[in-house]
Amino acid sequence: MSGIICPNCKASLALDRIGVHFQKFCSAIKTEVSRELSVKKFNRLYPYMQSQARGEITLEELQAEADKIFR
Numbered sequence: 001m002s003g004i005i006c007p008n009c010k011a012s013l014a015l016d017r018i019g020v021h022f023q024k025f026c027s028a029i030k031t032e033v034s035r036e037l038s039v040k041k042f043n044r045l046y047p048y049m050q051s052q053a054r055g056e057i058t059l060e061e062l063q064a065e066a067d068k069i070f071r
């Protein structure tokens with residue numbers, strides 16, 4: 001499967017499930033505040049997902065950005 005590991009809950013996420021995971025389903029999201037924070041972080045990750053889709057960065061680099069943003 002092509003995807004990344006969620007830095008919060010360590011679930012493996014298919015690329016097309018990353019957005020919905022960070023907006024809704026991540027088990028690290030327990031409050032409205034943490035949901036909003038997670039959405040903000042996802043918005044920062046999104047351009048990197050687009051770069052990865054265009055082949056400009058590797059999946060490993062996308063994972064590294066996710067780790068940095070969600071740390």
Ligand SMILES: [Zn+2]
Nearest residue numbers: 006008009026
């Ligand atoms: Zn998660």
